[in-house]
Amino acid sequence: MFGRRRREETPVAAAEEVAQAPARDSGPWDSGEPHPERERVDLGGLRVPVGPGFEIQLNLAGDRIVGAVVLAEESALQVQAFAAPKRNGIWDEVRAELAAAVKSAGGTAEERQGPFGTELAAKVPGEGGPQPVRYLGIDGPRWFLRAAVSGRAALDADAAGILEDVVRDIVVVRGDEPMPPHESIELRLPPEARQAMDRQAEAGKPDLNPFERGPEIAELR
Incomplete structure (x- = not known):
């Protein structure tokens, strides 16, 4: 019953095993x-799910979109996508850099296990005292997704659930162009927002910005 398989059966068995391998049931997705x-809102390099109970803003650096911010009641989720090497991830490296940056600013940071693997539980200096932030990192094929959870969801597992589900349903669009590791994947306004801004410009009205500037949380590339 547990005897050696014949050599000629091995390729067939391997093919059947691959064909029957279950697909992942959650993302972030490539x-x-x-x-x-x-x-989902199409931001070019990121497609961010939309739904009741939260709203999406854009994180801006000057006129450049560098990330998306999801607001849900007393919590916020900031997400950014970066290029990464083909054969290895960069979360270990980025996590160490984040921890050093938080500590040098007078905060605290420690690693712990979360729903996406190792994450960084930090307290960063802010108005009214140290503010809790959870840093999540997910290595994908040639990309890296960084997320920062702040507000109530940084401490309350129930409040964090809706934002963690957003992370699980994000789609990253890496593109085929060569990019150095750690470079931010380009984001842009969704087509309907660009069209609305074009119509406003043609009518001679002030620029329409359907997204407000999101919170800046320990910006580190």
């Missing part, structure tokens, strides 16, 4: 892999 269809 745009090139199968993923659930749902309503």
Whole structure:
């Protein structure tokens, strides 16, 4: 019953095993892999899910969009996507840099296990005293997604649930162009927002910005 298999059966068995391997049931997703269809805001390099109970803003550096911010009641989720090497991730490196930056600013940071693997639980200096922030990192194929959870969700698991589900449903669009590791993947306004701004400009009205500037949380590339 547990005897040695014949050599000629091995390739067939291996092929059957690959064919029967279950697909992942949650993301973040790469745009090139199968993923659930749902309503998402198309920001170019990121497609961020939308739904009741939260709103999406843009994180800006001057006129450049560098990330998205999801607001849910007393909590915020900041997400940014970066290029990464093909064969190895960069979360270990980025996590160490983040911890050093927080500590040099007078805060605290320690590693712990979370729903996406190792994360960084930090307290960063802010108005009214230290502010709790959870830093999450997910290494994907040639990309890296960094998320920062702040506010109530940084401490309350129930409040964190809706924002963690947003992370699980994000789609990263890396593109095929060569990019150095750690370079931010380009984001842009969704088509409908650009069209609205063009109409406003043609009408001679002030620029329409459908997204407000999101919170800046320990910006580190």
